[in-house]
Amino acid sequence: MKAAVIRFPGSNCDQDCVLALSELGVKTDYVWHKDTSVAGYDLVVLPGGFSYGDYLRCGAIARFSPIMKAVKEYAAAGNLLLGICNGFQILCEAGLLPGALIRNRSLHFVCQHQNVRVEDISNPFLHLCRTGARLRIPIAHGEGSYSADAATLLQLERQNRILLRYVNNNGAAIDLANPNGSVESIAGIINEGRNVFGLMPHPERACDRRLGSDDGRIIFESILASLGAISLDEDAAAPTTSRSLT
Amino acid sequence: MKAKVIVLPKQSVLDPQGVAVRDAIHHHGLPAVKAARVGKFIELELDGSQTEAQLHEVCRDLLSNPVIEDYKLVVEG
Amino acid sequence: MKAKVIVLPKQSVLDPQGVAVRDAIHHHGLPAVKAARVGKFIELELDGSQTEAQLHEVCRDLLSNPVIEDYKLVVEG
């Protein structure tokens, strides 16, 4: 299998994503934002960062970059597309996912290790987890508060498209554990076709136990398994709680 | 020739900046301010070769996000 | 009763947002836009018990940063 990490000029998690995938044995290429094709890839990642400085709104300008036309066609054909942090913002701006990400309610950038709960595993990105599993993954964003109107939320809920929620150490999605004011503590959602996943936490920063958590690996491993690139003993891989050190 | 674009969060959308500004004004000792909303003001200098429809397109597609924001466009001169 | 405050970066100060917006508009296919400046738009709802001088003070001390920004205040109604 082959993965592509899109490189916008202000991407800054592109190298981390390539590293995480490469360490799992995936051949991964950088694809420049001025390119116009993602043909031949089995996974496309929109990495975190500040794509075009994020001067207007996060992801607003990136949405119009030349590569995005190809990315949209690629997604429309049912291929796997993962947007992390700024990548999630771009997916929303581009209309590939509903809703929008607005300024954190504290008005401050927030960087910390964060618990998130897996809400649904009937998708290619989390199927190796157990529903309700708690993952500990870093977040780092200033505009990560998910916002959508009531009709959209209802639809997301009904179609089991909310995949991750911010929770506390006991796995409860209480307001105190919500780092940015996201509606219904939403940390990640999927599209109707269940092939486009956007999330604010950074799984690529949680793939190495030395960094305090390798809970992010399960997301990449799920992707690989669903593409048939690895076969895993599901029980061994599925954490019911965090596998992190602390 | 100039265009001015005002982009404001929709009434239904949470505006944490607006709340923070109102609270700060109260702290400053001016309770007369009942509410505040914070948006963007964008001033464009034009050479006249554009149409108003083109400007609206830019406002809708780029300068604002219709999911959470409304915009107002005024072309001058 | 309402007040509207426009805050813009001073002319001599670099406005990276403005440059990014202009470039994005060009990419979008509208070369007619020669320059862009991006600032803030703040709408205040008032109960009428304030004076204009108080509002100016809030604009100067709180809503704008006089070192790099200018503001304009319009009180309505």
Added chain:
Amino acid sequence: MTVEPKITPELVAKHGLTPDEYERIKSILKREPNFTELGIFSVMWSEHCSYKNSRKELRKFPTTGDRVLVKAGEENAGVIDIGDGWAIAFKMESHNHPSAVEPFQGAATGVGGIIRDIFTMGARPVFSLNSLRFGPITGDSPNVKTNRRLFAGVVSGISHYGNCIGIPTIGGEVYFDESYDGNPLVNVFNLGILKHEQIARGAAKGVGNPVFYVGAETGRDGLAGAAFASRDLTEESKEDRPAVQVGDPFREKLLLEACLELLATDAVAGIQDMGAAGLTCSTCETASRGGTGVEIDLAKVPQRETGMTPYETMLSESQERMLIIVKKGHEKTVCDIFAKWDLPYAEVGVVKDDGMMRVLNHGQVVAEIPARQLADEAPLYDREAKAGATPPQLDLAKLAEGDNHAALLSLLAHPSIASKNWVYRQYDHTVRAGTVVVPGSDSAVFLVREANKLLAATSDCNGLYCALDPRQGARIAIAEGARNLACAGAMPLAVTDNLNFGNPHKPENFWQLRESVEGLAEGCRAFDVPVTGGNVSLYNESPAGAIDPTPTVGMVGIIEEERHVTSSYFKAAGDAIILIGG
């Protein structure tokens, strides 16, 4: 053409030059300088660029060692060997004065400046630290409100720039004390990684080589900021301050990637960032280091504003710009890479063999100065040093008996001691997927993946100790740094320092500077760590007085084995607690 002002003694004084210094300028030029040349001398001979009041003291630092690849003062930053062909470049720099005027942009552009210093060396920046000082922030007095605004503004400025460019800020320190009322200190540190053979030099080598300007267009920002940083802050400084520099981290990210991509080719003969004194500093320093001359034409410099005079263009401190000496024949490589990253670039001049810094405007000479004398022969001063009044001694016997429990709580609640989570939560400290020990412990620990090396870093200085005894305080700062590293499992490698003091013309301030430098030097010898570079910030003084002497130390160590990595938190109930030392 605008008519340039006539040079008068008042104008000379306004440029911060003494009559003696002016005479020296005339003897170097063998004539009167014109207005542009006067401006050029004034910035190059400011304390900020020439260290004319501190250089003799700085020579007391130990700067050599087995691991030193590039020594302090030779280039933009020192370079230290960390084994297996890998090296690190690191340095600390202050942005105190700009942050006092505009905390957000002042701190942000400080981060941008130190990062440029590091990638100018050919290194990829991998993490940052920050060391901050403010006046008290609890209470309601106007001073306290200002301090809170400065504190919040500085932290969000660092957060904005560092997060956007994608370099984690993994540690630092914050102290609050009256002596910093109105005189905040913002010291920022960056470290980069490179292979030995990748070390880039800031020298204009190769007569006939073209000189390129790359990066952001030049505007009137920060005109004469270096001179501004070499004065006391007064009420008027708010009036005559230079146009504030605004940082653009997005542009700098592009510049960083483009420069590293270019340095990986064989096209570059020399590279230098445009920091304080921008074009002036970069042209004369590269010429001086290369033993060559440089000629540039200002008409070719990308400009953001219209109608800029040669004086303004030469003295502008616009951010995110670099000067690159390109090997002749490799021009296209430069153009291709900078076009790819959508950055402005221009061939603005050429390397000459006559030792002159020659500035043209549309082909007409507007300044012509011997480069080496301008860059390296600023007058050096021995200032008078005299110990100030002995600080009052605390009589322990007279301390009132109190409620220990309440005393402990109030200590823990003091902003200097309380958790700094509010600060470092705003800094992206996990980007680059290498932070092994996050902020909150004694030292941060970072895994540099490209080199597979574990580094630890810390910044330390207790200004109060230094006020009581600057020599002892400085030694303590080094010892504290070394202890913090040891507690993370690391062996200290080297030190960078930022000397923050008051006006050096006052004998007691100069005495503090001298004592502190000697104390730092003693500390470094004791731990066998060289100083690889740093920065001097004097004139941290308001009408209320000078700051406490603050020789901030940034120390880096290496952890040989992963199992040595240690953090400072209690891990589990029942673990033994042992107190050692004392």
